[in-house]
Amino acid sequence: xxxxLPHMGNLCIPFKSIFQRLDIDYVIPPLNSRxxxxxxxxxxxxxLCIPFKxxxGNLIEAAELGADTFLLPGGYGIxxxxxxxxxxxxxxxxxxxxxxxxxxxxxxxxxxxxxSFVKMIKSLSNNASWLKVASVVRFGLSKxxxxxxxxxxxxxVRAVELVKGTANQLLAExxxxxxxxxxxxxxxTVQSDYIDQLNHVAKDEQVRPLVVGIIGEFYVLxxxxxxxxxxxxxxxxxxxxxxxxxxxxxxxFSLLPNPLKISExxxxxxxxxxxxxxxxxxxxxxxxxxxxxxxxxxxxxIHLAPFTxxxxxxxxxxxxxxxxxxxxxxxxxxxxxxxxxxxxxxxxFVDLLARQRRxxxxxxxxxx
Numbered sequence: 509x510x511x512x513l514p515h516m517g518n519l520c521i522p523f524k525s526i527f528q529r530l531d532i533d534y535v536i537p538p539l540n541s542r543x544x545x546x547x548x549x550x551x552x553x554x555x556l557c558i559p560f561k562x563x564x565g566n567l568i569e570a571a572e573l574g575a576d577t578f579l580l581p582g583g584y585g586i587x588x589x590x591x592x593x594x595x596x597x598x599x600x601x602x603x604x605x606x607x608x609x610x611x612x613x614x615x616x617x618x619x620x621x622x623x624s625f626v627k628m629i630k631s632l633s634n635n636a637s638w639l640k641v642a643s644v645v646r647f648g649l650s651k652x653x654x655x656x657x658x659x660x661x662x663x664x665v666r667a668v669e670l671v672k673g674t675a676n677q678l679l680a681e682x683x684x685x686x687x688x689x690x691x692x693x694x695x696x697t698v699q700s701d702y703i704d705q706l707n708h709v710a711k712d713e714q715v716r717p718l719v720v721g722i723i724g725e726f727y728v729l730x731x732x733x734x735x736x737x738x739x740x741x742x743x744x745x746x747x748x749x750x751x752x753x754x755x756x757x758x759x760x761f762s763l764l765p766n767p768l769k770i771s772e773x774x775x776x777x778x779x780x781x782x783x784x785x786x787x788x789x790x791x792x793x794x795x796x797x798x799x800x801x802x803x804x805x806x807x808x809x810i811h812l813a814p815f816t817x818x819x820x821x822x823x824x825x826x827x828x829x830x831x832x833x834x835x836x837x838x839x840x841x842x843x844x845x846x847x848x849x850x851x852x853x854x855x856x857f858v859d860l861l862a863r864q865r866r867x868x869x870x871x872x873x874x875x876x
Contacts, residue, residue: 522648557814582612666743724812792819803832815842
């Protein structure tokens with residue numbers, strides 16, 4: 509058995525740690541590339557979304573490296589995510605990879621089922637004890653949390669750094685260092701050291717950057733290749749990005765949940781309630797709620813959605829009618845999207861936001 513999983517942001521880092529500590533034979537597919545996407549396009553139906561195509565491309569490239577057991581998100585609900593595992597397994601069988609087995613990582617309401625996740629890892633672990641499996645999973649998720657903590661700092665630094673690209677370079681170094689950390693002490697040291705380096709990056713202390721919230725479907729939010737690394741591009745334009753969804757939050761689970769605690773997701777549902785009262789699949793409900801709940805915190809919002817994604821199409825059509833007046837740019841992510849066109853749209857949107865801020869500031873000063 510050789511295990512693999514698709515790329516989505518830094519998700520492979522904690523899984524590598526889990527596989528190594530449990531002596532599970534594994535292979536990580538090459539990072540997403542034009543070849544990955546081309547393979548996914550070639551063997552997918554045209555109308556399927558870019559997450560499906562990129563994940564399929566990952567699986568084909570992993571199968572070429574000898575992988576035979578694939579970990580894929582799955583579950584139930586309105587989004588087509590629930591069909592990925594079976595459909596992609598059949599495609600791989602049709603391509604001649606007859607011994608492929610797909611193991612679904614159950615997702616319900618965008619949260620991992622804690623017991624189910626640990627049980628799934630246990631089934632791959634060569635009879636490791638429950639205690640060891642739980643301990644290894646906990647350390648893997650700690651790596652994930654550390655990565656996301658550093659990325660939050662990077663989002664702030666990109667907007668004001670004097671030498672563009674410095675934060676991205678430190679982020680790349682952080683990913684490698686966290687990948688290599690072999691205990692909690694080393695992990696804590698790496699996280700602390702790189703956050704300190706980021707805090708000491710030379711910055712323009714006079715500028716007050718525009719703040720843009722990034723919302724939308726989770727895969728294109730978390731996988732930079734799917735959106736042409738839009739967060740870095742906004743940083744080059746002097747924009748601070750606020751993204752509420754991180755993989756460590758998406759994978760957060762508790763074996764003993766607190767029913768009295770109101771989650772951020774519940775807050776988003778309540779905020780969206782005047783306009784949308786039920787789940788429409790994916791992150792459609794959350795996208796509407798975040799626009800309503802966070803509008804005062806942002807200068808503008810960028811809404812990322814895969815082409816043909818019905819939940820985000822629903823959200824896209826509702827957001828303009830809410831009472832909160834904030835500019836929204838919807839970007840449809842697809843293999844037809846070109847980076848030049850994306851950059852042109854981003855530049856125009858940032859110019860609009862800057863002009864809006866100047867107008868608001870002048871009104872406060874009484875300047876016509």
